[in-house]
Amino acid sequence: MVTTSTIGRSVPRREGAAKVTGAARYTDDLVVPGAWYGKTIRSTVPRGRIRSITLDPTFDWSRVVVVTADDIPGDNVVHLIRDDQPVLAPKGGEIRHKEEPILLLAAAHRGTLEEAARHVRIELEPLPPVYALEEATEVFTTLEIRKGTVVDDLEEGVVVERTFRVGLQEQLYIEPQGAIAIPEANGAIKVIGSLQCPYYVHRALKRALKLSDQQAVVVQAETGGGFGGKEEYPSIVAVHAALLARKAGRPVRLIYDRHEDLAATTKRHPGVITHRTVVKKDGTLVSQDIEIVLDGGAYCTLTPVVLSRAAIHAAGAYSCPNVRIRARAVATNTPPNGAFRGFGAPQSLFAAELMVEHVAERLGRSSVDLRRQWMLRLGDTTATGQELTESVGAELVLDAALKACGTVGRSDGRTVKRGRGLSLVFHGSGFTGSGEKKLQGTIGLEALADGTFRILTASTEIGQGTKTIFCQLAADALGVGLDKVVLAPQDTSLVPDSGPTVASRTAMIVGRLVQEAATEVKERLKREKAPLRVEKSYIQPDSIHWDENTYRGDAYPVYAWACTIADVEVDMTTGEVRVTDLVTAVDCGKALHPVMAEGQIEGGCLQAVGWATIEEIKMKDGGYQNDRLATYLIPTALDAPRIRTILVENPYSRGPFGAKGIGELPMDGPAPAIIAAIHDATGVWLDEIPATPEKVLAACASR
């Protein structure tokens, strides 16, 4: 029998039927007999010291379990990059942000829990906080990228200097954070949760609860969106739930409501980015001098890695002989910022793309022509000195996007003005630098006695299609029908560590391992009988060189490319910006599943439209003022333009069937395209997003 490959075909999503019937079980849907409810008591001040914690003796505490820092058996550290973030603020220790967890409660009934929470007295000694990035003195990390020697000026040249600002953004997965911890035999604790990275949580549990590899078990439930928001934060929820369960000796559910999720969890790093660009009169790009400052918030979280991706993408998708990128991330007394789709690149590419516009304007040139003159081509080198040897799609996506767009309708009315803007971006697929080499992600593939196959991976399905695409890749390589392949549950007691589900790496890096393992299983089955199991780990190709100390070399295995064209309407009386049309051409290498690729791109684009236009977080005394869904707005179906995706297939030799990572790329392009479109419509340049009505009106008024 000949089995037809499903690669490049949009087969039904594996868990699609479960999701459309309500049968899919997310964390809070799971029934765990005997489970108590958990709650986190948090700091009300942005900075201070805990003087005392008192449990009001008039309340009956026998019905409640209380956990403080003193109940942590292991290290009081949320395990990640730096050991600066406590699981719970210790007595006498410094509180560094509002909503910082201090104490945990669990009870059989929600009512008891709320009552108990009202009887906890925490006495805090306030300390002077730092809110503004400009005033911050504590630096988490700095880095510098150098290529050639930047020049300040040029005879017969043009110099453009400009500063841009980008704001906080909430991931706003529709399912809030949550975890259920279940104590098991032999001191083991199982945590089931909404999460992207089972092994991050596994390491955090082992560290804080002093558990062995086997005693800590992490299982991903169906997960209602992540976007980076469930990369590192779930470690905190899981450790908290596990501490409560351990002390209570029974399962504990710790499910955040939306208000707590918005108020306490990580956001996209805000930043200030300054460019000084020098060009010749004919437009030749001579020098890019760039400074990036990101606000990390109160704790380090993943900030150094975010800063690194921001810096590497800061020069944009262009070839320049002389580049200097100086980047630093600072600490403020605001809730920690963390992973969010794009991971620093949307921030720095926003500035890079608008610089093209400003230089073009100074030269009196079309910015599209200037992009053609500057864009990276095969054989060019990036800011880190990486020579691009294959799959360079800048020109392909630019041509494809332009071809798909008609002419922009000009505004005739005085009140509503129309405009169009374009951006050209690239995004590195996979971990930065030596990340993949250090991690050596591993997957397993089993041939079972009944003739079916099972993929063992910690890579999670969070809506982007891991479950379907991995099965497609394995079935194709095995030469069997899709129905013969399943994905084992994302359970650390069953699956090896294939790395976190982040960094646009799942299809390209882990998918390739699935393909390799399936090929080997097929070969072995010619000589051996099932059951058998093959494991495959990532091996860095010899051609990839990266020097972490100098930031020189191959920053990423390959890049994906996108050109986005946005049409906007600006209401000149209200200042309201409406994105009416959005076309994006994406060089994805190969679309393994076109519908899912388009879906991911469209969702990413709309998230970027939100960031650029309406998603604003207002700060007050170190906390978020709009920490409810009634006040933090994301685009609805009415606000959203129809997004048209053009998939350009420009294969990458080491991706499965040529596929490159596209999870984050769509977050990069829309914001600068929208700001350019607003300029096209109104004649004013905004240097800051979101382009709220207030900012648009103020810019128009000061013109």
Place this chain on the structure above:
Amino acid sequence: MRFTLNGTAISLDVVGTRRLLDVLREDLHLTGTKEGCGEGECGACSVLIDGEVADSCLIAVGQVEGRAVTTVEGLADGGRLTALQQAFIEHGAAQCGICTPGMLLAAHVLLQQAQRLSAADVREGLAGNLCRCTGYTKIIDAVLACAK
């Protein structure tokens, strides 16, 4: 109290002030109805009450006395997916899936109420249901595929 749930008459002994959402999820184990915000902004908890879309997080169970409540579990007929559910799968309208139950119910009502639907009608009809994964394009395509 008594009401009709997914076509079946039921009687329950519950405190009437509890949220319909909690009674559905905790007492009746119908967990297809999700809580996204708890304040009527996201639509993840959408159910139909006498054929109209309602946020079950804002409704006290006492308010549905004698009425007909439909949840996502009531859409498929004896395990057979509706055309709309099929279209959601085919068009890629469900990604993470957490908004899908509410989105399906809102779309179901649209399709029941109107003979012809434009993309703008669908956008307006689904504006109370937030999705963060799809950018809505594929959801709208799925609904339009089922419109006459």
